[in-house]
Amino acid sequence: MAVTxxxxxxxxxxxxxxxxxxxxxxxxxxxxxxxxxxxxxDKGIANAEKKSGRExxxxxxDSYIHAGGRIGVLVEVNCETDFVxxxxxxxxxxxxxxxxxxxxxxxxxxxxxxxxPDAEGxxxxxxxxxxxxxxxxxxxxxxxxxxxxAHTGENIRIRRFxxxxxxx
Numbered sequence: 416m417a418v419t420x421x422x423x424x425x426x427x428x429x430x431x432x433x434x435x436x437x438x439x440x441x442x443x444x445x446x447x448x449x450x451x452x453x454x455x456x457d458k459g460i461a462n463a464e465k466k467s468g469r470e471x472x473x474x475x476x477d478s479y480i481h482a483g484g485r486i487g488v489l490v491e492v493n494c495e496t497d498f499v500x501x502x503x504x505x506x507x508x509x510x511x512x513x514x515x516x517x518x519x520x521x522x523x524x525x526x527x528x529x530x531x532p533d534a535e536g537x538x539x540x541x542x543x544x545x546x547x548x549x550x551x552x553x554x555x556x557x558x559x560x561x562x563x564x565a566h567t568g569e570n571i572r573i574r575r576f577x578x579x580x581x582x583x
Contacts (some may be wrong), residue, residue: 469570479513495569
């Protein structure tokens with residue numbers, strides 16, 4: 416089946432991937448847009464692994480205040496360039512991460528290797544990167560970050576966060 420320009424545009428709108436990557440994914444899946452999204456996602460995750468060693472010296476600090484001022488979060492997320500840090504997609508990612516931390520009070524650390532041996536709860540409850548994304552239960556925070564890495568072409572790292580809750 417020949418891949419149409421409309422299918423490439425649709426896939427590009429869904430994934431944010433480049434035109435040639437979209438065309439290749441559609442060729443690979445016989446024109447099935449849903450399967451092509453999965454192919455691009457898998458490829459993006461593979462590419463994200465390659466970028467994980469790159470330096471992240473730029474980024475944003477974001478805050479989120481919830482429940483009438485009873486819960487607050489500060490989070491720092493780093494990327495490689497200030498150009499990416501100023502994009503709406505990166506700002507949205509950082510804000511979504513702050514929202515996630517505010518929404519899950521059991522969040523203790525960013526990655527499993529930071530988890531203390533005596534921590535109570537499962538990694539899915541206590542480790543930010545292992546948690547199911549509150550806005551889309553089909554993805555984890557780790558997948559969300561890897562998709563952003565694939566889309567921006569830069570390494571992205573959640574550096575630190577603090578969660579405040581009134582009375583605790």
